[in-house]
Amino acid sequence: MTSDPTPVRPVEVDRTSPVPLYYQVATRLQELIESGEIGVGDRIENEVDLADRLGVSRPTTRRAIQYLVERGMLVRKRGVGTQVVHPKVRRPVELSSLYDDLIAGDQGPRTAVLSLAVVPADATVAAALNLVPGAEVTWIERLRYAGDEPLALMHNAIPLDVRDFKREELEVRGLYELLRRAGRVPRMATQVIGARNATLAEARMLGEKRGASLLTMTRTAWDDRGRALEYGSHLYRAARYSFELNLSAG
Amino acid sequence: MTSDPTPVRPVEVDRTSPVPLYYQVATRLQELIESGEIGVGDRIENEVDLADRLGVSRPTTRRAIQYLVERGMLVRKRGVGTQVVHPKVRRPVELSSLYDDLIAGDQGPRTAVLSLAVVPADATVAAALNLVPGAEVTWIERLRYAGDEPLALMHNAIPLDVRDFKREELEVRGLYELLRRAGRVPRMATQVIGARNATLAEARMLGEKRGASLLTMTRTAWDDRGRALEYGSHLYRAARYSFELNLSAG
DNA sequence: CACAAGACTTTGTCAGGACAAAGTATTGAC
DNA sequence: GTCAATACTTTGTCCTGACAAAGTCTTGTG
Numbered sequence: 001m002t003s004d005p006t007p008v009r010p011v012e013v014d015r016t017s018p019v020p021l022y023y024q025v026a027t028r029l030q031e032l033i034e035s036g037e038i039g040v041g042d043r044i045e046n047e048v049d050l051a052d053r054l055g056v057s058r059p060t061t062r063r064a065i066q067y068l069v070e071r072g073m074l075v076r077k078r079g080v081g082t083q084v085v086h087p088k089v090r091r092p093v094e095l096s097s098l099y100d101d102l103i104a105g106d107q108g109p110r111t112a113v114l115s116l117a118v119v120p121a122d123a124t125v126a127a128a129l130n131l132v133p134g135a136e137v138t139w140i141e142r143l144r145y146a147g148d149e150p151l152a153l154m155h156n157a158i159p160l161d162v163r164d165f166k167r168e169e170l171e172v173r174g175l176y177e178l179l180r181r182a183g184r185v186p187r188m189a190t191q192v193i194g195a196r197n198a199t200l201a202e203a204r205m206l207g208e209k210r211g212a213s214l215l216t217m218t219r220t221a222w223d224d225r226g227r228a229l230e231y232g233s234h235l236y237r238a239a240r241y242s243f244e245l246n247l248s249a250g
Numbered sequence: 251m252t253s254d255p256t257p258v259r260p261v262e263v264d265r266t267s268p269v270p271l272y273y274q275v276a277t278r279l280q281e282l283i284e285s286g287e288i289g290v291g292d293r294i295e296n297e298v299d300l301a302d303r304l305g306v307s308r309p310t311t312r313r314a315i316q317y318l319v320e321r322g323m324l325v326r327k328r329g330v331g332t333q334v335v336h337p338k339v340r341r342p343v344e345l346s347s348l349y350d351d352l353i354a355g356d357q358g359p360r361t362a363v364l365s366l367a368v369v370p371a372d373a374t375v376a377a378a379l380n381l382v383p384g385a386e387v388t389w390i391e392r393l394r395y396a397g398d399e400p401l402a403l404m405h406n407a408i409p410l411d412v413r414d415f416k417r418e419e420l421e422v423r424g425l426y427e428l429l430r431r432a433g434r435v436p437r438m439a440t441q442v443i444g445a446r447n448a449t450l451a452e453a454r455m456l457g458e459k460r461g462a463s464l465l466t467m468t469r470t471a472w473d474d475r476g477r478a479l480e481y482g483s484h485l486y487r488a489a490r491y492s493f494e495l496n497l498s499a500g
Numbered sequence: 501c502a503c504a505a506g507a508c509t510t511t512g513t514c515a516g517g518a519c520a521a522a523g524t525a526t527t528g529a530c
Numbered sequence: 531g532t533c534a535a536t537a538c539t540t541t542g543t544c545c546t547g548a549c550a551a552a553g554t555c556t557t558g559t560g
Binding site: 072189194195211213215226241242243244246247 | 290291322325334335336437438439440441442443444445446447461462463464465472476488489491492493494495496497
Binding site for chain 1: 512513514515516517521522523524
């Protein structure tokens with residue numbers, strides 16, 4: 001016995017608002033699902049009826065539903081209907097979460113800039129940023145703290161044309177924010193997560209014992225036009241840090 | 251001086267094909283970009299003209315372009331046009347790549363099933379799979395090899411109602427394939443990647459020294475209807491394995 | 501020459517309609 | 531009763547048409 005689809009109750013769209021209709025509908029649906037009014041496993045009203053009742057066209061309704069399907073909240077099946085599969089938005093791994101270490105620099109955890117200099121790129125950096133070997137880059141070394149304890153040792157290389165960095169700004173605002181202010185917004189990134197044992201020097205900086213397990217993460221980020229923006233090579237204390245990913249398959 | 255948009259040359263859509271038109275167009279565009287006929291930074295023809303020339307409607311063309319935008323190959327700007335930002339498809343982290351360790355079991359690397367038994371779920375497993383503590387699950391322990399060398403030690407817990415597993419099948423087909431055959435397709439997953447030093451027992455199984463750095467990955471996967479499908483807790487030799495992710499921000 | 505107003509280009513949103521395809525439920529024949 | 535054919539529901543694809551909004555380029559004014 002299949003349960004009847006839950007009708008979406010009082011919903012009105014605001015046609016004077018600059019917010020697109022499909023987005024208004026999607027947001028409303030999302031609220032209903034997150035609040036539990038439409039539970040996991042429930043079917044929602046079919047597109048045609050929903051569109052009618054909201055007073056919008058079917059394409060608009062479809063687009064709203066599609067938006068939530070892509071976010072992993074809903075699943076559609078032809079001939080069957082649209083079902084809630086998850087009450088929370090499961091983002092398909094966002095750059096924002098990827099950059100949380102940088103964003104977070106704006107708020108809580110303290111970040112110390114250990115060094116900031118213009119140096120010639122070594123082979124690895126040059127390859128990652130698609131530069132000619134020996135081209136100059138801004139090289140940043142930072143130590144991130146969580147409370148009093150060191151958490152991560154972060155190295156970044158940024159092409160010279162991206163921006164001129166100042167130490168104080170970097171400590172206060174964080175790398176990500178500075179890039180954004182320069183109008184260079186990351187659009188794409190590849191990252192590799194691995195692990196290895198700490199060297200003596202690394203262990204000392206991070207307050208670990210030699211040989212302690214460290215998480216390694218290297219990342220290259222590109223902007224809108226495919227220009228390399230940033231190369232990062234970071235070390236995290238494995239005992240105090242892990243990466244969390246939410247994935248969805250369409 | 252902006253360069254003229256590259257016209258997409260001989261393209262025809264096949265209306266007798268069961269492949270959707272928008273997908274045909276997207277595939278054709280993708281080929282042109284991957285082959286380099288349309289280079290990074292080039293603008294492609296505008297939607298309206300493209301649609302005209304292909305003999306399809308603008309919404310269909312838009313959908314094709316949208317598809318490639320979501321994959322990170324193209325970027326659109328209102329009033330400007332659509333530009334190529336990356337010549338290869340950068341998938342936003344797929345479940346398929348997430349499951350490569352399982353899929354790969356079908357082909358190259360050998361996987362030995364160390365144990366396969368029905369046991370009561372411990373607290374961690376029960377919580378991850380959303381079961382009552384003590385409920386029975388199929389518990390699988392496997393050792394993955396790359397060539398002659400051990401690569402990973404994998405533990406999985408699968409709710410009993412999902413499927414009845416046989417050792418031989420598991421060795422030959424891999425877990426993922428067996429789940430798929432049971433009609434339980436993973437749609438969503440959360441995973442946590444961390445690291446720690448190997449215990450003596452783990453080191454022995456993996457052919458490492460005690461204290462060697464290991465990558466840890468725990469994952470819970472859900473199917474279509476939000477039912478927990480699989481919990482996995484895996485250990486990888488950090489010296490021989492790393493996770494690669496491609497991310498895009500919309 | 502500098503700068504603002506306007507024209508133009510291009511993508512973004514939205515409507516309404518039509519038919520196809522994939523499930524589900526019902527009906528009918530044996 | 532069982533099973534296959536049929537009807538029905540629901541999403542998937544595709545079309546035409548229209549206007550809005552955000553850039554870019556041109557033009558004209560001071």
